[in-house]
Amino acid sequence: MFRREAGRAVATLARVTGDLDRAEEAVQGAFLVALERWPTDGVPADPAAWIYVTARNRALDALKRESRRADAGALEALAAPEQPEEPWPDDRLALVLACCHPALAPEARIALTLRHVGGLTTAEVARTFLVSHDAMAQRLVRARGKLRGAGIAIEVPGRGAMTARLASVLATLYLVFTEGYSATAGDALVRRELCAEAIRLARLVAVLAPDEREARGLLALLLLQDSRRRSRTDASGRLVLLARQDRALWDADEIAEARRLLAGAGDGPYALQAHIAAEHARGTTDWHAVAALYARLGALDPSPVVRLNGAVAIAEAEGAQAGLDAVDAAGRLGALDGYHLFHSTRAELLRRLARNEEACVAYGQAVALATNEIERAFLADRLAALTP
């Protein structure tokens, strides 16, 4: 019920004690005490602060009971303030930076962030990874063990290190979102919640790190992609191409918020991708502008996938032949042979050039490589339409 408030209390206690397990345990304990007392004593004036102070006292008691020498520092830090500092500091940025530390495996970053910053239960995190509760619980224990054992500090690094560390946070949140948005498997409702959670966390990071413009760029990008979720598939669950989507279904509030964010989001990779998405959200897409944005993005991120997407924009701006040349140039970088969208893009451009036989071969390769059922069905339809 107090998932959001719990996250703040856990973050502060984790920073002070340097021990995420202990922080979670103490805050859970505090909620149990609240369940017991509040119905008879009444809800305190500031429930969040009450939870924090109660949890802090529980952590202090537990530390005293164990009186381990290794915890002397934490004991001192906990006992120091008689009351929590005013205003109560928001340590969630420090916690998300620690949970997304580059020394952790990428899956561990996602799991820790969803569990401890997002406040999802272990069972909920397990469902998003499609693994058993026990397997996820074990993975979380191991990741928290590394946080504590390896000395990953729960603190906001100095300005010099901040941008690099934040990049890992943004990449993690983007992974959470894409897992929900273009899932290869899983339950639709869980997927939707994952997207919402990624946006909520990106918003939190953008607010807590106002000097980091890429955080706003990422939030804008997620909002723009999310704004199209209702038009991406038709009533029977089939994929609808961007050009054929019903724009009336796009979420105007999300698009408007993203545009406001982009005004101050700079021109990092996420901001550029958001600018591209914003261009698509206009009444008519200016494909020359999109191709130019992809060229700038390609200079920052010279990956074959970016080149491929840029080639699609070139096809729309300059025609199918120019597009096909750009697609094949991207293909020569390698690493795209096993990517179904590379083959489906080639197929579509070959079809437009009336090179139907080659188009059929390319569609066939795309169908064979697609793992998402919705995408596979879409590609199979295209192939069937071309086959005489």
Next chain:
Amino acid sequence: MKYALLIYGDESSMGSTPPDEMGKMMEGYRSFGERNAAAIQAGDALQPTANATTVRVRDAERVLTDGPFAETREQLGGFYIVDAAGLDEAVDLAAQIPGAHTGSVEVRPVMVFEDAP
């Protein structure tokens, strides 16, 4: 001559070792240390590999990997014991070691025992 004595073992058996056997082993280490105090320059137990981070620097880009992932063609060639405020500081030091630019440096926290003086 100085020598590094590198201790290898199966860390997965650590948790399942009965306490009396564990105590015997710890006593063995204690007495080894006492008997050979004059020869031993430095030594520590390490935390399990689950808490290791591997640092590589390539084209001035620092790449961290979770775990002790030296490539099979890389062999242990030296070590430092450093004092750092946390993992970030330890990684900063590791990234400055020339070996991190050609091979890799495993950053493994030293074990702190409950009853250490």
